[in-house]
Amino acid sequence: MTTATTSSALGGLTALPPASGRAGFGGALRSEWTKIRSVRSTMWTLGSAVVVTIGISVLGNWGRANHSGANAARLAQEDLTQRTLFGIILGQLIMVVFGAMAITSEYSTGMVRTSLTAQPRRAPVFAAKLLVVSFVAFVIGEVISFVSFLISSSFWRSKGISLSLSSPHAMQAVIGGGLYLAGSAILAFGLGAILRHTAGAITSGVGLLFVVTILANFLPDNWQQHLDKWLPFNSGGQVWATQHVPGNDLSAWTGFGVFMIYGAVAVLLGAYVFRNRDA
Amino acid sequence: MIEVKDLVKRYGETTAVDHLSFTVEPGRITGFLGPNGAGKSTTMRLILGLDRPTSGRALIDGKPYRELPDPLRNVGALLEARAVHPGRTAFNHLLYLAQTQGVPKSRVSEVLDLVGLSAVAKKRTKGFSLGMGQRLGIAAALLGDPRLLILDEPVNGLDPEGIVWIRTLLKQLASEGRTIFVSSHLMNEMAVTADHVVVIGRGRLIADTPMEEFIARHAEQVVLVRSPQAEVLTEALRASGAQVRAQPDGALLVNKVEAATIGELAASKGIVLHELSPQRGSLEEAFMEMTRADVEFHGPAEHPPAMATWDAVPGSAAQSQAAAAQGAPQSGGAS
Numbered sequence: 001m002t003t004a005t006t007s008s009a010l011g012g013l014t015a016l017p018p019a020s021g022r023a024g025f026g027g028a029l030r031s032e033w034t035k036i037r038s039v040r041s042t043m044w045t046l047g048s049a050v051v052v053t054i055g056i057s058v059l060g061n062w063g064r065a066n067h068s069g070a071n072a073a074r075l076a077q078e079d080l081t082q083r084t085l086f087g088i089i090l091g092q093l094i095m096v097v098f099g100a101m102a103i104t105s106e107y108s109t110g111m112v113r114t115s116l117t118a119q120p121r122r123a124p125v126f127a128a129k130l131l132v133v134s135f136v137a138f139v140i141g142e143v144i145s146f147v148s149f150l151i152s153s154s155f156w157r158s159k160g161i162s163l164s165l166s167s168p169h170a171m172q173a174v175i176g177g178g179l180y181l182a183g184s185a186i187l188a189f190g191l192g193a194i195l196r197h198t199a200g201a202i203t204s205g206v207g208l209l210f211v212v213t214i215l216a217n218f219l220p221d222n223w224q225q226h227l228d229k230w231l232p233f234n235s236g237g238q239v240w241a242t243q244h245v246p247g248n249d250l251s252a253w254t255g256f257g258v259f260m261i262y263g264a265v266a267v268l269l270g271a272y273v274f275r276n277r278d279a
Numbered sequence: 280m281i282e283v284k285d286l287v288k289r290y291g292e293t294t295a296v297d298h299l300s301f302t303v304e305p306g307r308i309t310g311f312l313g314p315n316g317a318g319k320s321t322t323m324r325l326i327l328g329l330d331r332p333t334s335g336r337a338l339i340d341g342k343p344y345r346e347l348p349d350p351l352r353n354v355g356a357l358l359e360a361r362a363v364h365p366g367r368t369a370f371n372h373l374l375y376l377a378q379t380q381g382v383p384k385s386r387v388s389e390v391l392d393l394v395g396l397s398a399v400a401k402k403r404t405k406g407f408s409l410g411m412g413q414r415l416g417i418a419a420a421l422l423g424d425p426r427l428l429i430l431d432e433p434v435n436g437l438d439p440e441g442i443v444w445i446r447t448l449l450k451q452l453a454s455e456g457r458t459i460f461v462s463s464h465l466m467n468e469m470a471v472t473a474d475h476v477v478v479i480g481r482g483r484l485i486a487d488t489p490m491e492e493f494i495a496r497h498a499e500q501v502v503l504v505r506s507p508q509a510e511v512l513t514e515a516l517r518a519s520g521a522q523v524r525a526q527p528d529g530a531l532l533v534n535k536v537e538a539a540t541i542g543e544l545a546a547s548k549g550i551v552l553h554e555l556s557p558q559r560g561s562l563e564e565a566f567m568e569m570t571r572a573d574v575e576f577h578g579p580a581e582h583p584p585a586m587a588t589w590d591a592v593p594g595s596a597a598q599s600q601a602a603a604a605q606g607a608p609q610s611g612g613a614s
Contacts, residue, residue, distance in 0.1 A: 010452075013389040016382060016424050022348040023380035030378040038371035039364060110362040113329055114372075114419065117356045119379045120328040120345040278330040 023119055028128035031119070036102060036132055045098040046140050049181070053091030053144045054151070057084060061152035065159050072161060080163050081170045082241040084152035085145060085177045092184040092233075095137055096205035099185030100192040102133045103270075107196040112279050122275045130189060130267065137185035138178060145177030145240070169242035172252055176239030179256065183236055184209060187263040193270025208262070209233050235259045280305055281326060281427070281460055286335035288321055288482075295321040297482035298335070303460045305426070308453045310473030310490065311462035314570055318482035319462040320358070323431050327356055339427065349380045355420030357430040361412055365405035369396055369415050372404065373422060382423055390418040409436030417445065427458040434468055446472050466566045470494065480570040497569065502538045504531045505554035512550050519544060532558070 036042050061084055064070075106112035119125050149170070153163040165171050187208065192201035213233040216224060228234050229250050236259030238244055238252045250258060281303035288296040296318045303309045313319050324330045326337040328344035339347060339354060347353050363372055373387040391400045394414040399407070404415065413436050420428055428449075434442045449472060453459045463469050469476060469490070476493050478486040486493060506512045509531060513523045521541075522534040533541060538557045545552050 010393070010421060010424060013393065013424075014383075014385060016352070016386065019349045019352045019380070023350065027379040027381065031375045034371060034375040034378055035364075035367075038368065038375070039366045041366060105364060109364045110359060111364050111372075112362075113324075113358050114362040114376065116329055117327050117354075117358070118351050118376045120347075120350055276331075278324075 023121075025124045025128060028119055028124040029131065031115075032125075032128040032132040035129075036136060039105070041101055041105070042098070042136075045094055045101065046136070049091050049094040049098065049140060050144055050147075052094060053087035053181075054148050056087035056090055057148035058087075058151045060086060061155050065155035072159070075156075075161060079241055079243040080153075080156055080161065081149070081167065081173045082243070084149045084156075084163075085173065085240050087148055088145075088177055088180060088240060091144060091181055092209055093206055095141070095181045095184040096188040096209065097202055098137065099133055099188030100201035100205055101198055102185075103129060103189055103192040104196060104198040104201050108198055116279050123271075126193070126271050126274045130186070133189050134182055134186055138182040141181030141185075142175065142178030144181060145174050148177070149174045167242075169252070173240045173242050176241075176252060176256065180236050180240050180259070183256070183259050183263050186260075187232070187266050190263060190266025190268075190270040193274050194266065196273075229255075230258060232259055232262045236262075280340055280458060281429075282336075282338045282341075283322065283326065284336045284338070286322065286325060286337055287333045288318075288325055288330060289333045295482050296325065296332075299479065299482065299484055300335075301477045301484060301487045303458055303477075304475070305458040306453060306456045307474040308449055308459040308461060308472055310469035310476045311460060311479070312466065312469055312476055312566070313462075313464065313479040313485075315464050317464075317479050317570070319464075319479065320431055321482075322479070323356075323358070323429055323460075323462065326429060327354075327358075329358075349423075351376065351380050351382065351423035351425070353423070353425055353427060355423060355425035355428045357413075357416040357420045357428075357433055359431065363404050363412065363415065366403055368401050368403055369407075369418075370400040372415065373419055376419055377422055380423070386422060390421050393421065394418040410438055410441055413437055414441070417448075425457070428452065428460065430459075430461045432462055432464070434463065434465070442468070478566070478570070485569060497566065500534065500537065501558040502533045502536065502541055503554065503556045503558050504533055504541060504552060505529065506531070506545070506550055506552050508550045511548070512545060512552075515544055515548050515550070516541065530554070 064083065106115060115125060116122060149165070156163045163170070165174065184205070188201060188205035191204050191208075192198070195201045195204065209232055213231055216228055216231055219227065225248065229248060235250055235255040238250050238255030239259070241249075241252065244251055244255075249255070283299055283301050286296050286299045287294070299318075299322060311319050311322070321330065322337075325332050326339070326344060336343070344350065344354070369391060370387060373390065374384065376382075377384065377387050388397070388400065391397050394417050396411065396414055396418065399411065404412065407415065413433060417430075417433060420430065430449075433445055433449075437445065449459050449461065453474070461473070473490050476486065476488060476490050477484070478493075488496075504512065509525070509529060513525070513531060516523050516531075516533055516536065519536065519540075521536040524532045524534075526532060538555055542552065542555055544550075
């Protein structure tokens with residue numbers, strides 16, 4: 001029944017273009033992009049991720065380069081590339097907040113019912129949201145990682161230590177820093193979809209990335225040796241490092257692969273819950 | 280057309296919707312009535328595919344909601360007023376909905392204009408009143424020029440002007456052949472809005488009937504009478520078997536006798552009448568009686584449990600005057 005043009009109640013409105021068929025992924029993608037860019041919390045979380053991560057990296061490297069007794073010979077043995085990025089340790093937690101809130105805010109505000117009434121096929125909604133969150137987290141993560149490295153490495157160069165993107169494995173580590181930050185957001189997004197609760201998702205994300213790593217230190221040494229490298233932070237952390245202790249650490253990309261398995265499991269469970277549980 | 284077929288929804292031990300079947304036809308307003316907690320919202324969520332039924336089906340034009348190719352272009356829905364992110368502007372809230380299925384941006388501004396929210400389009404919804412929230416929800420429902428509207432308690436929080444506005448809008452939309460399914464726990468509101476009524480209590484169907492028939496069958500005939508000789512009239516009426524209740528303002532509410540009979544009786548006794556008007560006021564009372572057994576939480580017997588659910592005391596003069604002021608037709612008038 002076409003009522004658009006003859007309607008009196010809605011007669012003041014322009015007639016809609018003919019329906020283009022099945023509402024699908026493209027529309028969901030545009031919709032999710034509008035959602036993420038139109039709330040302040042996105043700006044706040046991403047803005048503080050940028051400031052905190054770069055700030056800590058830069059301050060720490062400036063201090064270590066200018067006010068430490070370590071001699072050049074010893075510093076040459078250290079993973080200075082990883083050091084230029086170490087603000088990521090806190091930055092990952094802010095990315096957890098961003099990733100979790102991208103989905104839990106749908107539940108805390110009740111707008112998920114509006115979203116899913118407009119597009120009741122949940123798989124494209126979930127996929128579009130995941131893609132938008134991953135893309136945004138990746139872009140911001142890479143910006144953070146590159147800026148941290150470029151500023152911090154200049155302190156070391158001024159001390160006569162050669163450190164640039166062309167140093168061995170430096171490019172891998174700097175790109176890896178952004179990937180790791182995006183991975184943290186994706187993991188939290190999955191947790192958010194499972195738990196549907198902002199505080200719960202953030203707590204469990206921080207727990208997985210941070211607390212578990214600390215707790216593992218209290219295990220007996222011979223357990224630690226086998227377990228530590230598989231923990232999310234220790235495995236994922238290899239991708240933004242240039243040195244890996246054989247036996248104790250996974251290699252850069254294997255480690256990142258393990259980290260992404262954690263993320264994938266969370267996202268798949270989250271997708272299952274999103275699709276099947278009452279909204 | 281909405282078809283609900285033997286629909287059941289259980290949450291653990293609780294049965295929210297209990298083997299419910301009814302049909303909502305196009306071209307008229309179908310009221311969905313029941314006390315709070317009767318399962319109205321759950322039924323609507325089941326129709327919209329937000330919740331999965333335990334058993335049974337809800338179909339829209341023969342299809343489950345999830346299978347509609349472009350749902351927004353077919354169905355406009357208003358659920359709770361606050362299914363909105365408070366930090367997002369009204370415009371962006373509608374924009375992300377429009378974008379899911381190719382509704383142009385210009386349409387967003389137009390529906391905001393239609394519901395009277397243009398001035399606050401760029402404001403975050405955090406500061407919106409309940410009524411503004413409802414208007415935004417209605418704007419969202421009209422975004423895709425839908426053939427079918429599903430509205431959960433749309434008059435909630437609206438001011439009297441807003442209530443008249445939405446009533447007029449719904450009637451217009453129905454007259455254009457659209458299907459309108461609107462829930463309320465307010466019998467009086469439904470009585471002046473709906474053409475057909477589906478009544479549920481405790482998730483079960485109680486009635487599915489045209490509004491006029493529902494009123495005729497269930498509403499007690501009450502006539503409001505004003506007379507300077509109220510005492511004489513009361514005596515005469517009681518003698519003829521009528522029930523008479525005196526109101527604080529001196530008016531009499533008379534049950535069990537038609538207005539014509541009262542007029543004739545007064546004439547034969549030479550009693551002056553200042554007012555003689557049939558009321559529809561006790562419809563709520565009849566409805567409460569009907570759903571009393573089905574109200575979720577029973578209070579002490581001397582306090583009818585449904586009382587708190589209805590916003591007005593049935594049959595009171597204040598209420599019938601308010602209804603008249605809102606343009607409510609008197610009993611027998613077309614609604």
